[in-house]
Amino acid sequence: MLNSLWLIPVWPLLGFLVNGFFGRRIGKTAVGTIACGSVGLSLLASLGALGKLLARPAEARRVEQVLAPWIGAGNFQADWGLLLDPLSAVMILVVSGVGFLIHVYSIGYMREDPDYPRFFTYLNLFTFSMLMLVLANNYLLLYVFWEAVGLCSYLLIGFWFEKKSAADAGKKAFIVNRVGDFGFALGVMLLWTSLGTLRYDQVFAAAPAQLVAGGGVVTAITLLLFLGATGKSAQIPLYVWLPDAMEGPTPVSALIHAATMVTAGVYMVARSAPLFTLAPLSLSVVAWIGGLTAVFAATIALVQTDIKRIVAYSTISQLGYMFLGCGVGAYAAAIFHLMTHAFFKALLFLGSGSVIHGLSGEQDIRKMGGLRKHMPITAWTFLIAALANAGIFPLAGFWSKDEILYGAAAGGYGAVWALGAGGAFLTAFYMLRCYYLTFEGRSRVEPEAAHHLHESPPVMTVPLVILAVFAALVGFVGVPPEHGAYHRFVEPVFAGAKQVAGHAASVGEVPMAILSLVIALVGVWLATRFYVWRPEIPARMVERYPAAYRTLLHKYYVDELYDALIVEPIRRGSLWLWRRFDEPVIDGSVNGIGALIRIGSLALRRVQTGYVMSYVLSFIVGVVAILGYLAFWR
Amino acid sequence: MELLVFAGLALVAAVAGLLVIVQRHAVYSALFLIITMGSLAGIYILLDAHFVWVIQVIVYAGAIMVLFLFVIMLLDIRSEPAPWAPPDRGRILIAVLLSVVLLAELGVAVARRFVLAPAGGPAVASSFGRTQTVGRLLFTDFLFPFEITSIILLVAMVGAMVLAKKRLH
C-alpha cells in the first residue's frame, strides 16, 4: 500500500470521469454507487496506508513518492509527488472517512434533484482534489489542488445556479478566495526565490540554515501563506464568503465548508510549522487572528436565525480555535481539533440538512421547535454534536478544545487564552440555543410544512448515527491529553517546531480542563435558562440592548463595510475607466486599426481576381525573378 | 549511337510535351503526356536508371495517366474552344513570354555551370541504378523518408475516398 500511494486519490478521479462523462446515461443508482464506492475505496486505501504506517517505527513514518516529473525548467523542478506522514494520514482519513459518510448521505438528500449526476461529479472531483492537496509533497502541487478545491467549492456553492443568491454566493466565495490565494501564490514564489525549492523536505531542511530566524523574509513568506489560509479557512478579514456559501446544498456545506476544504488553511499552516517556527511575529499574528475570529464569529452566531448560518459561524469560530492552536505552537492540538471538528461539525450540518429536508426546505429556526418528537434520531445526534462543539466532557470537542486552550495558557499567551475561553462560553450558549429552538419547546412549524414533517430515510440517518458515534468517542484517541495515542502518532511531525514554542508558563492540566468545562457548562446553563426555563428573557435582552442586537444581527456590518470600502470604489473606478479610457482609447485604437486595414483591403482586394491563372502568373513572375537572380548575378 | 538514341527520344519527348499543352481535348493531352513519359523512360535507361525507368512506366504511364483518362471519361468533358481564343489572349502572351525568359535563364545557368562537364559522365559501377542498389538505399539511408511516403500514400488514399465519395442526402 505504501509503495502505491496513488491508489488513495485515484478512485474519486475515476468516479469523477465516469460520472462526468456518462452520468446522465447510467442512471441515478449507478451514479450514486460509483460516487460512494470510489470514496469508499479511497477510505479503504487510506485505512490500509494508516495500518502500514502504524506498523513502522515512529521515526520511519514518512513515505514520499514521485509519480512523474511535472515541470522542469532550468533549476525549477516540480513533480507529481505524494507524501504520506502522520499529518497527511490524519487528513486523508478525515477527508475520505467523513467524505464517504457525506456521499452516502447525499444519495438520500439529493434524491429528487434533476442534476444528481452533476452533483456527484463535482463531489468526486472535490474529494480527489482534497486528497491530492493533503498528499502533495511540494508547495506548487499543494497550490494547484488548493485552487482545484476552490473551484469545486465555487461549483458546488453555485450548484443551484439558477437561483441568483446561490450564483452570487459562488462568485463571492471565488473572489474573496482570490485575495487569499494571491497572497499564497506570492508566498510560494518568495519561498522559491529564497530557497530554490518547493519540496517540503528540502524547504524545511534548508529554511533554518538559509533564512534568518525572525527575519523579514521568513516573516513575509509565512504571513503571505497565512493570508492564503485566512481566505481558504475563512478567518478575519476574509471570512465573509463562508456564511454565504450556505446557499449550496447542505452536504456540500458539511463536506467542504465544515469538515475538509476550510481546514486546508489549518493543514497548510501546520504543514509549514517549521517555517512559522522561524517567524515568531507571524505566529502571534496567527494566534491573534485565530482568537479574534473565534470570539467574533461566535458573537454573530448568537443572534442568527438561519440554522445553517449558525453552524457556519460556528465553523468560522472553530477554525479560529485551530489557528489559535497553531499560533501558540500547539500544532498537534490544532490538527486534533481539526479532526474532531470534522466529525461533529459535519454531523451538525447533516443534522440541519435532515431538519431542512424534513421541513421541505425551511431553514429559519424561528419556524421550528419541538421537532424532537418527529425526528428523534436527528435530534439526538444533533444534540451530541452540539454538546461536542460546546466542549462538554467527555465528547470529542472537549478534549481537543481543551488542549488548544491549555496550549495557549501553557505557552504564556494569556490574552489569547482569554479570547478562546470567551469563545468557548459563547459557543456553548449558541449551540444549545440552536438545539433548543429547533428541537425543544413548542412547535412553531408552518402548517403546510408540518403536514409533511417526517424523519429522514435510513440512507441519511445511518451516516448521522455513525458520525454521532465518532463525534462522541473520537476524542479518546487523544486521552490522556498531550500523551494519547493520537499524540504519539502525530507529535513527531512537529518535533522541530515544538522546541521553540516551549512551555513558558507552568499551569496544571487538570485544573485547566476543569475550568474550561465549567465555562462551557455555564454557557449551557445560560442557554437552558434563556430558552427553556424563561423563554421571555431573549426578547427582553433585545429590547434592552437594541444597538448591540442590530449590530450582531447584521454581522457587524462587515459586508456593508467591504462593499463601501472595496467593492464600490472598484466598481466606480472600473466604470470610469470603461467610459473614459477603454472605450475611446483602447477600443478606439483597435477599431481604428481595423478600419485602416479595411480601407487598405478594399483597395488591395482587387488583386484577388479569383482566377487561378492570374495567381499562377504572379507565381511564375516570382520564379523567373528568383531564377534570374540566381542565373545572372550569382 | 547513344547520342542518336537520345536525340530521337528527346525529339519525341519535346514535341509531345509541346502538344500536351495545346490540345483542345484533355484525352489528347493525356495521350501526348503518355508519349512524353514513355520517351523519358527511354532516356532514363541511357542514364543507367535501370530500376527507375520501369517504375516510370508502371507508375506514371500505368497508374497515374490511367487515372487521368478515367476521370476525363467519367466527367464527360467536351472539347473546349481553342486555348488561344480572345479572352485569354493577353494572359497567354505574357505567360509564353515569361516561360521563354524562364527557359533562357535556365539555359544561361546550364551554359555557365555545366556545359563543360565531360560528355557521358564518369564511369559508374555496374550496380548503379539497379533494383538491389535502390532497394538497399531505401531500406537503410532513406528508411525514414521511405516510411513517411507510406503515410503520405495512406493519407492520400483516405483523402481521395472521402473527397470523391457521393454524399447521401
Add this chain to the structure above:
Amino acid sequence: MSVPLSAYLILSAYLFAMGVVGVATRRNALIIFMSIELMLNAVNLSFLAFARFLNSMDGQIFVFFVMVVAAAEVAVGLAIIIAIYRNKETVDVAELNLLKW
C-alpha cells in the same frame, strides 16, 4: 558518341517551361494538372541526369519519392476535381472564382 549533361538539362528545362506554359494558359483543370505532372517529370529528368553525372544514387532515390508524392497528389487532386465537377458541372478554373473579392 556520348550525351553531354547539358543536353539532358536543356531537355529538362524545356519540358519544365512547357509545363509552366500549360499551367499558366489553360483553363481546363485536368490539363493544368497534367502540365504539373509534366513539370514533375522534367524535374525527375534533372535528378537522374545529375545522379548519373555525379555518380550518386541519391538523385534516383529522390525520383522515387517524387513519384510517390506525384501519385498521392494525383489521387487527391483528381478526387477534388471530381468533387468540384459534381458541384459546379465544370472543370474550367475560370469559373471557379469563389475566392474572388
Add this chain to the structure above:
Amino acid sequence: MLETLIVMLVKIGVVFGALLLTVAYMTWIERKVIADIQVRLGPTRVGPYGLLQPIADGLKLMFKEDLIPSQVDRAIFLLAPSLSIIPAFIAFAVIPFGDSTTLFGLLSRPVPLHITDIDVGVLFVFGAASLGVYGIVLAGWSSNNKYSLLGGLRSSAQLISYELPMGLSVVGVLLLVGSLSLVDIVKAQAGVAWWFGILPVPNWFLFSQPLGFCIYFCCALAETNRAPFDLPEAETELVAGFHTEYSSMKFAMFFMAEYANMITVAALATTLFLGGWLGPIAPSPVWFLGKVFLLLFLFIWFRATLPRFRYDQLMNFGWKRLLPLALLNTAITAIVAVRG
C-alpha cells in the same frame, strides 16, 4: 557481331511467329476443348479435325468491310487496337522459353533462348500489362457509344483492381529469389525439394508459394477478361463491351490481344511458379510449352465451368479477398525468408 544480330533477329522472328500461330490456334483449341466438355464436336469442316478453321476465320476477318462509325473520334478509334495488341506482344520479350542452346552444334557458342534478360523483367511484364489498359479504355471512349464506354471503364477498372493483388502475389517469389530477372527466377527453381523430408517434389515455387500461385491465377483470369471475370464483354448487359463498334481486322486485333495476353500471363505463371523451361530429358522449350499449354487448358476449363461474376462481387473479391490474402502471403513469406 553479325552472328549475334542474326541470332537476335531470328529469335524475335521465331517468338513473334510462334506467338501469332499460338494465338490463332488457341481459338481452335478453345472451341475443341469446350465442345468436348459440352459433348459436342466443335469445328470439323475446314481441314482435318477443323485444323484450318483459324486460317479461314482470319481470312474472313481480313476481307470483311472495315466499318468506322461517323461519330467516333477517328484518330483514337484507329489507334486503340494497336495500343491493345502491342503491349501484349512486347511483354514476351523478357520471357525465357528455354535453356541456352547451341542448336545441336549449329552455332559457335550457346545462345540463351530468350529475346532479352533485363534485371527488372517481372516489372517489365507488369508494366506492359498496365499499358494494355489504354487500348481498351480508349477504344471504349472513342467509340462514342454508351455500351462501349461502360465496357471500357469496367474493363480498365477491373484491370487496375486486379493488377494490385497480382503484383503482390509474386512478391513472395521475388523475396525468395532476390532478383527481378526472369532467368534468375527460373534458375532458382532448379533441383528437388523434399516435402516433410520424404516426399520429393520439383523445387518450383508452386509448392513453396501455393497461395501466391492461386492468387496469381485468379488475377490472371481477371486481367485477361476471361470467364468467370469476363464482365467487360458481358453480352447481356453491354452488347460486346468496348469493342462493340469494331469490326473486321481491328476487331481481330483486340481478339488477338486478348489471346496473346492469355499466353503471356500463362508464360509468366510458368516462369514464376512452374519452373519455366526446367524439366528432365525432353528439350527445355518443350517443357516450357507443355506447362504453358497446361495452364491455357486450365483457362478454358474455367471458362467452360464457372458462371460469370456480378460486378460488385468482382470488385469485392479483388479488393476484400485477394488483396488481403496477397498481403498476408507477402508478410508470411517475408518472415520465413528473414528467419530461414
